[in-house]
Amino acid sequence: MNQKHVVGSRVIAALLLLAIVQISLQVGLAEPNNTTNPVVVPQQVVARLTTRNNQPVTVNGLSANTGASILTGATIETGADQSATVNLGPLGTLDIAPNTKLVLTYDDQGNVKVVLVYGCAVLTAKKKTNGEIATEQGTAAKNDPAAGGVLNVCFPQGAAAPTVNTGVAAGGAATGGGSGGGGLFGLGTAATVAIFGGIGAVALTPLFFQDNPSGSNP
Numbered sequence: 001m002n003q004k005h006v007v008g009s010r011v012i013a014a015l016l017l018l019a020i021v022q023i024s025l026q027v028g029l030a031e032p033n034n035t036t037n038p039v040v041v042p043q044q045v046v047a048r049l050t051t052r053n054n055q056p057v058t059v060n061g062l063s064a065n066t067g068a069s070i071l072t073g074a075t076i077e078t079g080a081d082q083s084a085t086v087n088l089g090p091l092g093t094l095d096i097a098p099n100t101k102l103v104l105t106y107d108d109q110g111n112v113k114v115v116l117v118y119g120c121a122v123l124t125a126k127k128k129t130n131g132e133i134a135t136e137q138g139t140a141a142k143n144d145p146a147a148g149g150v151l152n153v154c155f156p157q158g159a160a161a162p163t164v165n166t167g168v169a170a171g172g173a174a175t176g177g178g179s180g181g182g183g184l185f186g187l188g189t190a191a192t193v194a195i196f197g198g199i200g201a202v203a204l205t206p207l208f209f210q211d212n213p214s215g216s217n218p
Contacts, residue, residue, distance in 0.1 A: 044108055045089050047071070052083045057096075070104065077101040078119070088112060091129045092148070095122040099157075110145070116162065120154040135162050 047070040049059070056063040058077040059070065070076070070086050078084060078100050086094040086104065091112050094104060100119025106112045114121055114133045123143075125131030131143040133153040140162045143149035155162040 045091055045106055047089070047104075047106065048087045050085045050087065055082050057082050057084050072105045072107065073103065075101070075103050090126060092123065092125040092131065095124070097121065097154075114153075116140070116153055116155045118155055118157045120152075120156075122153075123151040125149060125151070137161065140164050 049057070049064055049068040049070050050066050051057050051064075054066050056065050057079070058064070059068065059074055061075075064070075076084065076086070076096060078096055078098050080098055083098050084096045086096070088094065088106060091106060091110060094112075094114060096102065097120035100121060101117040102119065102121055103115040103117070104113075105115075110128050111130045112123065112125060112132070114123055116133055116135050121133060123131050123133055125143045125145075125148050127148045128145055129143070129148060130145050131149070131151055132139055133141050133151045135153075135155050140153045140155070141151040141164050143151055150165075152165050153162050
């Protein structure tokens with residue numbers, strides 16, 4: 001009887017030991033593996049809108065003011081007295097002139113694309129950013145990612161083709177200058193001055209004849 005009792009105790013002890021080992025293995029497999037490198041989530045680009053004098057512009061058909069977030073794929077539209085800048089963080093900035101409609105897309109891999117429906121836009125791309133401005137006709141301008149750069153494109157309504165890199169400063173679109181040259185009907189400052197100068201000369205001509213109605217020499 002004593003021998004049977006000893007054997008039974010040993011069997012029970014072995015079974016308990018086996019159960020403990022199995023439970024330990026299951027717990028070990030359930031624990032996270034600390035030796036594995038953690039997954040690094042890339043920082044997402046957050047684009048912010050700034051409007052001139054805090055005047056609202058249209059984003060995806062809705063009114064938007066300074067401080068609004070601009071998601072990729074957004075359609076932005078400005079009126080005749082509105083202009084805006086989109087801060088793209090590490091990618092650069094986008095200046096939007098008055099009377100402009102465009103679609104802005106960007107991603108965390110450093111790609112920024114502006115599809116200009118009409119109007120003027122200036123994309124200032126930082127280094128390692130693939131910047132592009134396109135129209136319905138295709139790509140109008142691209143930058144060199146190794147150096148960054150400024151892309152200045154103007155595509156007025158009714159124009160046959162876009163105008164690229166006209167030399168307007170990067171901030172020109174945000175201040176309402178745009179690539180169209182400003183001035184009367186977009187003719188440019190110099191042309192506007194000339195027109196008004198000519199109008200002034202014509203307006204002053206009758207005054208000289210009023211001093212001498214007969215037109216004869218004194």
